Amino acid sequence: MRRLLAAAVMAAVVMHCPQPAAQQGISAEALRERADAGDVRAVRALAEAYYLGRGGVEQDFVEAARWYRKLAAQGEASAQTTLGLMYARGWGLAPNLAEARRWWSLAAAQNDPGAQHNLGMVYLQGQGVARDLPQALHWFQRAAERGHVAAQRILGLMYFDGEGTARDVDAGLTWLTIAAENGEEAAQQALQAIGHKVSAQSRSDARARALDWIKAHPPR
Numbered sequence: 001m002r003r004l005l006a007a008a009v010m011a012a013v014v015m016h017c018p019q020p021a022a023q024q025g026i027s028a029e030a031l032r033e034r035a036d037a038g039d040v041r042a043v044r045a046l047a048e049a050y051y052l053g054r055g056g057v058e059q060d061f062v063e064a065a066r067w068y069r070k071l072a073a074q075g076e077a078s079a080q081t082t083l084g085l086m087y088a089r090g091w092g093l094a095p096n097l098a099e100a101r102r103w104w105s106l107a108a109a110q111n112d113p114g115a116q117h118n119l120g121m122v123y124l125q126g127q128g129v130a131r132d133l134p135q136a137l138h139w140f141q142r143a144a145e146r147g148h149v150a151a152q153r154i155l156g157l158m159y160f161d162g163e164g165t166a167r168d169v170d171a172g173l174t175w176l177t178i179a180a181e182n183g184e185e186a187a188q189q190a191l192q193a194i195g196h197k198v199s200a201q202s203r204s205d206a207r208a209r210a211l212d213w214i215k216a217h218p219p220r
Helices: 002-011 028-036 040-052 061-073 077-089 097-109 113-125 133-145 149-161 169-181 185-197 200-216
Strands: none
Touching: 028 040, 040 061, 040 077, 061 077, 077 097, 077 113, 097 113, 113 133, 113 149, 133 149, 149 169, 149 185, 169 185, 169 200
């Protein structure tokens, strides 16, 4: 089973993809004027346009980082998460895992699930810090509770294996099933791989718990 967790770590992508802002029909020059005048929506639209290469501009991570930094400095959690990713990947910025963790920590404190998942990966993999499974579990738990499906899957595997916590097969099956019911293919594959290790009753009970949880926690 630990091979499944290792595969989950290898396959995990620390990502935060911004959604295009609703600034259709406005030129980059006009957005820049508004952004320089302090229009936060224009700053966000510029950051996303340069990040994604949309809105009449070519993809330019240096420019994207410039505008995301403005948003992040004002405390916008999603911008902090994206800026952390850019530091982690070296997109438009010199790679700096310490800065990535700093921005993710700020966003995670605001309950941004992407940042919480990313911090979980940092501690699970030991990226620039000592590997700390209980700390990884903590952040995956928080992200999972906010609906992050990759975090739900990894949390389920950690509980099932007893990684960073006492082994809890029921909790593991439940979180894996939540992720699977939310359409996460890797979680569906993990459930198939461990199916022979648990009883049909355990799987049925886990699905009932998972469906109850999903009903009580609609998408945000």
